[in-house]
Amino acid sequence: MTHDTTTSPLVLGTMMFGTRIDEDTSYALLDRFVERGGVWLDTADCYAYWASRSGHGGDSESVLGRWLAARPGVRDRVKIATKVGAEPRWPDAPPSQHEGLSRRAVREAFEGSLRRLGVDRVDMLWLHKEDRTVPIEETVDALAELTADGSVARVGASNHPAWRVERARAHARSTGALPLDALQQSATFLRPRPGTRPNGMHAFGVLDDELSDYATTHGLEVWAYTPLLEGAYDNPDKTIPEIFEHPGSSARLDVLTKVAGELGVQKGQVVLAWLVAHGIRPMLGGSKRDQLDSALDGVRLRLSPDHLARLDAPL
Template sequence: MDTTTMNSPLVFGAMLLGTRIDQEQSFALLDRFVERGGQWVDTANCYTFWLSDSGAGGASEEMLGRWLSARPGLRDQIRLSTKVGAEPLWPGSWPQQREGLSRRAILQGLETSLQRMGAAEVDMFWLHQEDRSTPMAETVEALGELTSSGQVRRVGASNHPAWRVEQARGLARAGGTMPIDALQLLATYLHVRPGLRTPGVEHAFGVLNAEQRDLARTNGLEIWAYSPLMSGSYDNPDKPVHEAFEHIGNTRRLQALDVVAGQTGATRSQVVLAWLLAQGIRPVVGVSTTAQLDLAMEAGRLDLDAEQVRLLDETG
């Protein structure tokens, strides 16, 4: 396997591995990702409970474990990212009853994730969904145990409001442990209509907003974008844009996408990925075919000029 290609800034979203994507195709996608210079692979301990026969997560992590076992030495060349906090306590109990972010849930969650993936540590460990029933100090102390032991190299927060992230960061700094340094949220080129539920987002603070961006920019936090391509809606006529994105501002933004796509010879989706990267946002890309993966990886090397970025930024 040729792994000498320049590192890609994209993240491989492994959510559907082991459920909708079988082992043969999972291995093919992961192999191709590494061949194209990919490093970061993102999953969660709850993926994908809503598609599994058991109603529990773990299939994605288990698939990654089988892939790594079949590729000796590859673990040192990739970075593993997983999450804790959203696994249902029993089938059908989510979202009312889920594991949460207590010390016990965090420590057990990581232990199980490492066992599934056959790994000694993870490079990024995300708080998947906020848990206000657990004191933030307890959550932060548990994360501090894991970063101090070396089992977790970095800590991130997904689907959390900005003030809760900064509260956690302050507690970590006060306790001398590693603070959260990354956010993972839904982010794409189109803007969500206020008051409408966004498809695929079951969290009150799941869509990237101005306050979260300001927190990240001011404190040097990374932003990872999940669902950046809206499940193919930018280019697939069989997947129309969801009503949450239907408004005149987005009509104009789609027109701007078409202009830049025409100038670059890229697809709308590729322009969206390139634009996110130009904003300093790292896209998490979930694909089901190697052809889709290749298009995404090519977008990671698409350089938009200043005028194209300005047009995309200011339209709508």
């Protein structure tokens, strides 16, 4: 077992900062992440409206903004990614009544994000989920305005089907704009049964074979949320979600358990290392320092060719 000592590929997800995770704990996690070479911080304008007193998002970005202000110089050591498109228009609004991705919605949401974060630019702006009430070309043109003025360095899509990603990229290329160059999807070592998706998951939230192939072919970076199934790989008090229960999962879990035992590490750490070996950037949304340290160790774990071959073997 060897570990890489370069910058960590792990993304620290800050979804619950300021709501279920208090400010002191949030600061401690952020400090530890940077101390150990972490770079990417992921948030959204809608985090976490379902856990906030107001019924609106913004708490996560606000905590990050206060942390940045309290740590002079740290902005140069981290990269900030935020998202637009999923903030509810009013408390308890259904998904069909979220702000969406019109030009006006993108501009107003992004201005709010900059204000809460206390910055004048972000390193990645994600389209949080697709909005079929708006032509994707209108959304791309709105993003183009932000990349052109330097307030956004890169743009990506989360929870979008491959055909809309391609349409967005084609329109950007045709207008000379910066195209989407990253995808953020749910991905882990196990695969859900066909025709199923995790509870609350967006319709196109899972990284499927088509999106994966598209990303590989066109050089898009892939970020994976919920890679550890909320700790179910290692925590005996948690169970693997039912949608992953099928014969293929049993075989994959058997191989995963054996590889983890041979390396003397947790199964979740092998999952993270496996994702990194396939060019995928895992995201962690834990609330405890030991979870963070374990994940940071996991992404630096280098699997041998034999271990990768066994983990990748068709079932």
